[in-house]
Each structure stands twice: as C-alpha cells, then as structure tokens.
Amino acid sequence: MFIDDTIAAIATAPGEGGIGIIRISGERSLEVAQDIFKSMSNKLIKDYRQRTLIYGNIVDNDTVIDEVLLAYMKGPNSYTAEDVIEINCHGGFISVKKILELILSKDVRLADAGEFTKRAFLNGRIDLSQAEAIIDVIKAKTDTAHEVAQSQLEGSLSKKIRELRENVTEVLAHLTVSIDFSEEDVEEITYKTLKDKAEDLKTEIKKLYDTAESGKILRDGLKTVIVGKPNVGKSSLLNSILGENRAIVTDIAGTTRDVIEEFVNIKGIPLKIVDTAGIRETEDIVEKIGVEKSKESISSADLVIMVLDASRKLSEEDIEILENLKSKKSIVLLNKTDLEQQIEIDKIREYVDSESIIKISALKHEGIEELHDRIESMVYKGSVKHSSNLMITNSRHKDALLKAYESINDAINAIDQNMPYDFIEVDFKNIWDYLGYINGDTVREDLLDTIFANFCIGK
CATH class of the missing domain: 3.30.1360.120 (Probable tRNA modification gtpase trme; domain 1)
Incomplete structure (x- = not known):
C-alpha cells in the first residue's frame, strides 16, 4: 500500500x-x-x-x-x-x-x-483500539454492544491503556536512574516501592482482563444450543424466546430434523440460538443425521439450554444428555410445569447447580423472564455489567493483556528475590510493549494489514 x-x-x-x-x-x-x-x-x-x-x-x-x-x-x-x-x-x-x-x-x-x-x-x-472499535460499532447486534463499541471509539480503552503505560514508564524511569547512576548521589527506588507499584499495576491489568469473556460475548454473540429429547418443548421454547412462530410445533416426535439458527437480543446480550433435532435412538436416516448434528452442536456451544418434560420421569436418554452438560455452561428448563410434576429434581442437581434449574411453561410463556435473568447473570457474573462500558471485546487485546499480566508476575518474582534492577527492568519493558500492542504503539506492519483486511473496502 x-x-x-x-x-x-x-x-x-x-x-x-x-x-x-x-x-x-x-x-x-x-x-x-x-x-x-x-x-x-x-x-x-x-x-x-x-x-x-x-x-x-x-x-x-x-x-x-x-x-x-x-x-x-x-x-x-x-x-x-x-x-x-x-x-x-x-x-x-x-x-x-x-x-x-x-x-x-x-x-x-x-x-x-x-x-x-x-x-x-x-x-x-x-489509535489502533479506536480503529478496531469502528468495526464493532458497525457489527454491533445489540444496544449494549453498540454502547461498549462507541465508548471504545471515543477513547475509553485508549485512555486506560495510556494510564497503565504511564505508570510503567514511571517505574522504568526510576529503574534507569538506579542502574545508570548507581554511584551518584541519587535516591534509588527500593524493592518495597517496586513491589507496591507492581502489585497495583497487576490489579489494574487483571481487572481489565476479567472483562474479556463478557466483552467477547457482546461482540460475537453467545452461541446457545437448545437440546433435549423429542417432544419436550424445544421448538415451543424457541418460538417463545423469539416472540414468533419460527419453528414448527406438533405432537409428533421428530418434527424438527435440522438445526434452526436465529439471533435474539436478551437484555442487551446477543444470542445465536440454535434449535436442534430431538436426541433419541431412531432408524429414520434423515432424523438420525439431525440427531448427530444436535450432539455436535453441544460440543461447540457457549451455552447449552436443556429442555426436560417435567411431567415425566428422567429417562436414560435424559441422563446421557445431562452427562454431556457437566463440562459446559448450561441451564436446565423443566417444561410443562402446568401438568402434574413427575421429574426427579434432586437427580438433576447432580449435574447442574440449583440456580441453573428453572421451571417454565413454554406454551404459556411462563418462566421465560427468569431464563433471561439467569442468562444475564451468567454472562456478566454479577459485577461486570455495572462497572462501566470499559470492556475488552477483542481477542487480540485479551492476548496482549494476558502477556502483560504474565510479565508483571515475572517482575514481582524478580523483586521478591531481590534480583538486580537490570532483570526487573526487562520485565517492565515487556509490560510496556504488550500494552502498546493494544493501542498500536508497538504493533508490526504485517499485523496492521491483517487487522484492516477485515474492514470493508469503503471504510
């Protein structure tokens, strides 16, 4: 160029x-x-x-x-x-x-x-973080995602990174004086002062890094898969969440044979909801393909919503699906609660915590708001949402912060061992470089080409 x-x-x-x-x-x-x-x-x-x-x-x-x-x-x-x-x-x-x-x-x-x-x-x-925020503004799927992207475009992240780098620069200046003028009559920075400054910096970097998971969801959406046996109300749930009859609902098991995908905004969180075919043993070739796709969707999902028929006892197929939820972020919905309850809730608690078990009636739209609240609390973990619009939404920024965090730990270990200032200076220079990687001060030309290649021609 x-x-x-x-x-x-x-x-x-x-x-x-x-x-x-x-x-x-x-x-x-x-x-x-x-x-x-x-x-x-x-x-x-x-x-x-x-x-x-x-x-x-x-x-x-x-x-x-x-x-x-x-x-x-x-x-x-x-x-x-x-x-x-x-x-x-x-x-x-x-x-x-x-x-x-x-x-x-x-x-x-x-x-x-x-x-x-x-x-x-x-x-x-x-700067580079503002440039990347432009794409986020264009691609924002919810008002909250747009607010976070707009905040970054206005320089909220840039300002924070500048503050952190200024703190690192201050430490580097003290170290340089202590190294280069050790025989002069100048006051050297003490190991205690270095440790205090390093710990403060570590806290700030960790606080910013901890917003990355929620930020990524706001930016890219939460891939949410609805699973369960046939005829438990998965398609009714999808229609209830979307507020429209997107999926065909019948009393015939195996009606949904393919994966249905829709984007929906739940409390500012973009969800890519996937309604899957009911998981069961079947001889129908087409339905069998749908069941295999359902199982694949579970492994790639960010959030799994399992729907159970509360009017029936747990079956072996239910238990098999619950087993797959152990390593996933998941919510279990007990549907058809307007009927007499037969399901064993205590057994379900062996696989998911009580807060993630919600009683609903998809047909009567009952319990859906509680589902929304649970999704919100899982994404924001109860604290991130209310702090500010300063949030890490870019995986490149997250990686740079992780490297900076590792370098600050290296610096703290060196300080604890009273190692020479030269060694500690190297760690602080690494922190300075990694933070500069976010706003573009220390970025390479080939990376710039990769970043801007994701933009449209006229932007």
Whole structure:
C-alpha cells in the first residue's frame, strides 16, 4: 500500500438505495473532484465553505452522469486526516459504479479493504483500539454492544491503556536512574516501592482482563444450543424466546430434523440460538443425521439450554444428555410445569447447580423472564455489567493483556528475590510493549494489514 496515493471507493452497501456515497482521500482529492464536478452556480469547490453540501452534477466531459451533493473536508480535519471528498449520488448500482470508474480514470487508486481507517490510524487521528472499535460499532447486534463499541471509539480503552503505560514508564524511569547512576548521589527506588507499584499495576491489568469473556460475548454473540429429547418443548421454547412462530410445533416426535439458527437480543446480550433435532435412538436416516448434528452442536456451544418434560420421569436418554452438560455452561428448563410434576429434581442437581434449574411453561410463556435473568447473570457474573462500558471485546487485546499480566508476575518474582534492577527492568519493558500492542504503539506492519483486511473496502 502506498500511503501517498489518492484513493477512492464506494462507502455504501452494494445494491439499490436512496443514496450512494463515493469517498476520495489524498492530496489530489480536490483536484480530481473539481475536474468532474460542476456546481449549479459554476463556483469552484474551494470557493464554498468546507463541510457544506454543494449541489451540482458529476460530468464526464459534457455528459452528465448524475445529480449529486458534494462535500469537501480539508485535512487534517477529516476522517483520514487527509483532504477528503464525499459524493452523495443516487443509490442505483449504475450511478455509483460510473462515478467511481470516472474517478479511477484520473490516476486515482481503488482503496484497499479498511484503507481509509488505516490512514486515519497512521496519520494519528485515532489509535489502533479506536480503529478496531469502528468495526464493532458497525457489527454491533445489540444496544449494549453498540454502547461498549462507541465508548471504545471515543477513547475509553485508549485512555486506560495510556494510564497503565504511564505508570510503567514511571517505574522504568526510576529503574534507569538506579542502574545508570548507581554511584551518584541519587535516591534509588527500593524493592518495597517496586513491589507496591507492581502489585497495583497487576490489579489494574487483571481487572481489565476479567472483562474479556463478557466483552467477547457482546461482540460475537453467545452461541446457545437448545437440546433435549423429542417432544419436550424445544421448538415451543424457541418460538417463545423469539416472540414468533419460527419453528414448527406438533405432537409428533421428530418434527424438527435440522438445526434452526436465529439471533435474539436478551437484555442487551446477543444470542445465536440454535434449535436442534430431538436426541433419541431412531432408524429414520434423515432424523438420525439431525440427531448427530444436535450432539455436535453441544460440543461447540457457549451455552447449552436443556429442555426436560417435567411431567415425566428422567429417562436414560435424559441422563446421557445431562452427562454431556457437566463440562459446559448450561441451564436446565423443566417444561410443562402446568401438568402434574413427575421429574426427579434432586437427580438433576447432580449435574447442574440449583440456580441453573428453572421451571417454565413454554406454551404459556411462563418462566421465560427468569431464563433471561439467569442468562444475564451468567454472562456478566454479577459485577461486570455495572462497572462501566470499559470492556475488552477483542481477542487480540485479551492476548496482549494476558502477556502483560504474565510479565508483571515475572517482575514481582524478580523483586521478591531481590534480583538486580537490570532483570526487573526487562520485565517492565515487556509490560510496556504488550500494552502498546493494544493501542498500536508497538504493533508490526504485517499485523496492521491483517487487522484492516477485515474492514470493508469503503471504510
């Protein structure tokens, strides 16, 4: 990628729409735009106030391509911190395509995936964690996920990382003085002071790291699988959660033969709910395939919701499914509680804790709110939700914090053994580097290419 090139791309989704937007960025943006744009007042673009919409036509020589509104944003006060032109045309496929082709014919290059945002990062307008938050804002599936992503875009994570790195820098400065001027009349930092600062830093890093599990769920969604024997009410439960008749419900066992997937928002948590075929022994080839898919879904799920018929005693098939829940985050729903209860709850407690056993009636929509509350408490673990929107949602950030945490433990061990300051300094330099990996201060070029390749072309 050549950072000095002028680039262009379509910034709106493909297909028909009310408006299509083409974005140009680089030092030749104004020159190119003026060559293809004619305002209705015949004034030049630069003669208008910046960031105002100018009404006119895009023309190829004397041929009008489309009637448009154009905005000029002079760098560094633009998205990329370069000169930027945005053209708002009619949202038809042909209109945006012809305008982009005309722009590219003026010695302008088609932008790479994420190149506009990458330029914003390289030009210092945003740091790397803010750049990644842009994708999270676009892909947010719930209001809560959007709030967390927006908070990161505004710099909440960046600010916290800067604070942590400043604390590390302060320790490194003291260590450098103690190492380089040990024979001078300067006050050396004591091992006790080092230990106190290291412990404080460890606490802060751990607190941030502990938000990663909940943050990842908010970002990617919680893969939730509904399992159970045939005819226990799995499809009725799915319909009740979704608030619509998405799955076919009958009294005939084996009605659901394939995996049904839907996204649903439960208390701000995005759930990818999977309704599976009833697990039982069967000679039906199609149903047998569905049962195998159900078993595979359990192993890959983040959360398993098992539905049991409370009006019947536990069967061997029920016990077999419960055995598979021991190593999974799970909830057991006792359905059909409006009927006489026959199920042995004490036996179920051998496999899951009491808080994860909920009585419901999927048909009458009873107990569903309690299920929502339980899912919320499992995701947030009772504390994370109420702290702030400062949350780790990116696996790259989580990995960097883990490495920083391991380095702070190495530093504490070295301090406890009264090792020379040179050894301790190495550990603190590692912490400084790993934290810088999050906001992009110490990131490699090849990693940047990988990160921005996940963006769309026009962003």
